[in-house]
Amino acid sequence: MPRxxxxxxxxxxxxxxxxxxxxxxxxxxFTFIFPYVWLIFSSLKTPEDIFSRxxxxxxxxxxxxxxxxxxxxxxxVQMLDLGNVFLKTFLVCTLNTILNLFLNALTGYAFARIxxxxxxxxFAIMMATMMIPGAIMTIxxxxxxxxxxxxxxxxxxxxxxxxxxxxxxxxxxxxxxxNKELEEAAIMDGANHFKIFxxxxxxxVSPMLVVLGITTFMWNYSNFMWTVFAIPxxxxxxxxAKVLGDLISAGSNNANxxxxxxxxxxxxxxxxxxxxxxxxxxxFEGISLGGVKE
Amino acid sequence: MRYSANKTKSTILGWSFLIPLIxxxxxxxxxxxxxxxxxxxxxxxxxxxxxxxxxxxxxxxVLTNRILYPDFWESIWTxxxxxxxxxxxxxxxxLLVASxxxxxxxxxKFFKTCFYIPSVTAGVAVSAIxxxxxxxxxxxxxxxxxxxxxxxxxxxxxxxxxxALAFISVWGGLGYNVLILLSSMKNIxxxxxxxxxxxxxxTISKFFHVTLPSVLxxxxxxxxxxxxxxxxxxxxxxxxxxxxxxxTTIMFExxxxxxxxxxxxxxxxxxxxxxxxxAFVLAxxxxxxxxxxxxxxxxxxxxxxxxCMRELQQEAH
Numbered sequence: 001m002p003r004x005x006x007x008x009x010x011x012x013x014x015x016x017x018x019x020x021x022x023x024x025x026x027x028x029x030f031t032f033i034f035p036y037v038w039l040i041f042s043s044l045k046t047p048e049d050i051f052s053r054x055x056x057x058x059x060x061x062x063x064x065x066x067x068x069x070x071x072x073x074x075x076x077v078q079m080l081d082l083g084n085v086f087l088k089t090f091l092v093c094t095l096n097t098i099l100n101l102f103l104n105a106l107t108g109y110a111f112a113r114i115x116x117x118x119x120x121x122x123f124a125i126m127m128a129t130m131m132i133p134g135a136i137m138t139i140x141x142x143x144x145x146x147x148x149x150x151x152x153x154x155x156x157x158x159x160x161x162x163x164x165x166x167x168x169x170x171x172x173x174x175x176x177x178x179n180k181e182l183e184e185a186a187i188m189d190g191a192n193h194f195k196i197f198x199x200x201x202x203x204x205v206s207p208m209l210v211v212l213g214i215t216t217f218m219w220n221y222s223n224f225m226w227t228v229f230a231i232p233x234x235x236x237x238x239x240x241a242k243v244l245g246d247l248i249s250a251g252s253n254n255a256n257x258x259x260x261x262x263x264x265x266x267x268x269x270x271x272x273x274x275x276x277x278x279x280x281x282x283x284f285e286g287i288s289l290g291g292v293k294e
Numbered sequence: 295m296r297y298s299a300n301k302t303k304s305t306i307l308g309w310s311f312l313i314p315l316i317x318x319x320x321x322x323x324x325x326x327x328x329x330x331x332x333x334x335x336x337x338x339x340x341x342x343x344x345x346x347x348x349x350x351x352x353x354x355x356v357l358t359n360r361i362l363y364p365d366f367w368e369s370i371w372t373x374x375x376x377x378x379x380x381x382x383x384x385x386x387x388x389l390l391v392a393s394x395x396x397x398x399x400x401x402x403k404f405f406k407t408c409f410y411i412p413s414v415t416a417g418v419a420v421s422a423i424x425x426x427x428x429x430x431x432x433x434x435x436x437x438x439x440x441x442x443x444x445x446x447x448x449x450x451x452x453x454x455x456x457x458a459l460a461f462i463s464v465w466g467g468l469g470y471n472v473l474i475l476l477s478s479m480k481n482i483x484x485x486x487x488x489x490x491x492x493x494x495x496x497t498i499s500k501f502f503h504v505t506l507p508s509v510l511x512x513x514x515x516x517x518x519x520x521x522x523x524x525x526x527x528x529x530x531x532x533x534x535x536x537x538x539x540x541x542t543t544i545m546f547e548x549x550x551x552x553x554x555x556x557x558x559x560x561x562x563x564x565x566x567x568x569x570x571x572x573a574f575v576l577a578x579x580x581x582x583x584x585x586x587x588x589x590x591x592x593x594x595x596x597x598x599x600x601x602c603m604r605e606l607q608q609e610a611h
Contacts, residue, residue: 031465265422
C-alpha cells in the first residue's frame with residue numbers, strides 16, 4: 001500500500017509539473033504570436049485609427065464593425081516603390097544563392113573526393129578563416145569594394161557573397177558522409193571529375209543543396225548592415241531590407257510614418273514566412289545538420 | 295612512373311576545383327585585411343587621395359585619448375553590458391524551453407514553429423514590430439501608459455533601452471537556439487534516463503545528471519556563437535535607438551567614425567581592436583566554460599550516469 005501511495009504522489013507531481021510546463025510554453029508562445037497579430041491588424045487600420053488613442057487590437061470603425069483597409073499598403077508600395085525593389089532584391093538573392101550553392105558544392109566536392117597534394121593545408125587555411133567574425137570584415141570589405149569600384153552598385157550585393165566558407169565545409173561533410181561507389185564506377189569508365197561532379201555529385205547532395213539554398217536565400221534577404229555601408233546613396237541598388245531600414249530609422253523619430261512602416265514590414269516579412277511554411281521540413285532538418293547559421 | 299603522372303594530374307585537377315575559393319579568399323578576405331591594416335596606420339579620410347602614414351598613432355589615440363574619442367571605452371562597456379544581458383537570458387530560456395519540448399509534450403511542432411517565426415523574419419522587420427509595440431504613445435506600451443497613467447518610454451530611457459534591445463535579440467534568436475539544442479537532446483541515449491530513473495531520480499535529477507552533461511558541447515557552441523553575435527551587434531542600435539540612450543556599441547562606434555566622421559584609419563584600427571576583444575573573450579570562455587561532460591564539474595555526474603547504465607545492463611542479464 002505505501003508503495004502505491006508513493007506512485008500516486010509522484011504521478012500527481014508529474015501532473016502539476018506538466019501543467020506548469022504547458023502554462024509556461026503557452027505564455028511564451030503568446031509573446032511570440034501577439035506582436036505579429038498586433039502588427040498585421042494594425043497595418044489594416046486606417047492611419048487615423050492607428051493614431052487613435054482608443055485602443056483595439058482589431059480594426060474597428062466608429063459603428064463597432066470590423067473592417068480591413070489596405071490604404072497603408074497602397075501608400076507604402078507607392079512611396080517606397082516596393083514592386084521594383086522587391087524584384088531587385090529577389091533577383092540578387094536568387095543569383096547569390098545559385099552561385100553560392102554551385103561554388104561551395106564544387107569546393108566541397110574537391111575537398112571530399114579528390115586526393116591531391118596540399119589538400120590538407122588548403123582545408124586547414126579555409127577552416128581558419130571561419131574564425132574571423134563577419135562584422136569585423138565590414139570596413140575592410142567596403143574598402144576593397146571601393147577599390148573594385150562597385151560601391152553603391154548592385155554587384156556590391158553579390159560579389160562578396162558568392163561563397164561562404166561555412167557552407168563549403170558543410171558540403172564537404174555531406175560528400176564525405178555519402179557512398180562513393182557510384183563515382184568510383186564512373187572513374188573506372190573513364191569519366192573525369194568535372195563530369196562526375198555535375199552528373200553524380202550534385203544530384204547526390206541535392207537535399208543539402210535545398211537546405212543550404214533556403215538558408216542562403218534568407219540570409220541574403222535579411223542582410224542589412226552590409227547595405228548601410230555598401231550602398232549609402234544609390235537608391236537604384238537599394239534592397240528591401242535597406243528601404244525598410246531607412247523608413248524605420250526615420251520612423252523612430254517621426255511617428256507619422258508608422259502606417260507605411262507597418263504595411264512595409266508585413267510585406268517584407270511575408271515572402272520568408274511563406275517559404276518557411278512550405279519548406280519547414282527542410283529548414284528543421286537543416287538545423288539538425290548544423291546547416292543553418294544566423 | 296604512371297603512378298606519379300597520375301598524382302600530378304590529380305593535383306592539378308584538385309587545385310583547379312579550388313580556384314573559385316582561392317580567388318574569393320584572396321579578394322574578400324586576405325586583400326581586405328592587408329588594405330585595412332595599412333589604412334589603420336594612416337590618417338586617410340576615405341575620400342581624397344592624400345594621407346599620411348602615422349604608425350600606430352590611431353590605436354593609441356583610440357585607447358587613450360578621451361577627448362578625441364570620448365565614446366570608445368563607453369562603447370566597449372555598453373557592448374559588454376549588452377552581452378551580459380542577452381547571453382545568460384538566452385541560454386536559460388533555451389535550456390528551459392528545449393527540455394520542456396523534449397519531454398514528449400503535445401503540440402511540440404506548434405511551439406517549435408511559433409518560436410522559430412522571428413528567425414525567418416527579416417531583422418529589419420523585427421525591429422519595426424518592436425518599435426511600434428514599444429511606442430510610448432501608440433503601441434502596447436502606449437496603451438499601458440494611457441490605461442494606468444504610466445510614463446513608460448522603454449527605448450527612450452537610458453535605464454531600459456539597452457536591456458530592451460538585448461531582450462528583443464533573445465526573442466529573435468530563441469527559436470533557432472531551441473531547435474539546435476533540441477536536436478542534440480533527441481540524440482541522448484534513452485538508457486541513460488532509464489538508469490537514472492531506476493536510481494530514483496526525478497525530473498530535476500534527470501536534467502542535471504543526464505540532459506545537461508550530454509548537451510554541454512552544443513550549449514558551448516551556442517554560447518560562443520551568441521557571444522560573437524553580441525559583440526558585433528549593430529542593426530538594432532542603428533534602427534531602434536540610433537545609438538542614443540546608452541546603446542552605442544563598438545560596431546556602431548565604428549560606423550559613426552567611418553560614415554559620419556570620415557576617419558577611415560581609426561575605423562580600421564577599431565575593427566582590429568574589436569577582433570582582439572572577441573578573440574580574448576572567446577579564449578576566456580574556452581578556458582573557463584565546460585565544453586563536454588568529461589572535462590568539467592559535470593564529469594562526476596556523467597560517470598555516475600554511466601555507472602547506473604552498467605548496473606542496469608548487469609541487472610538485465
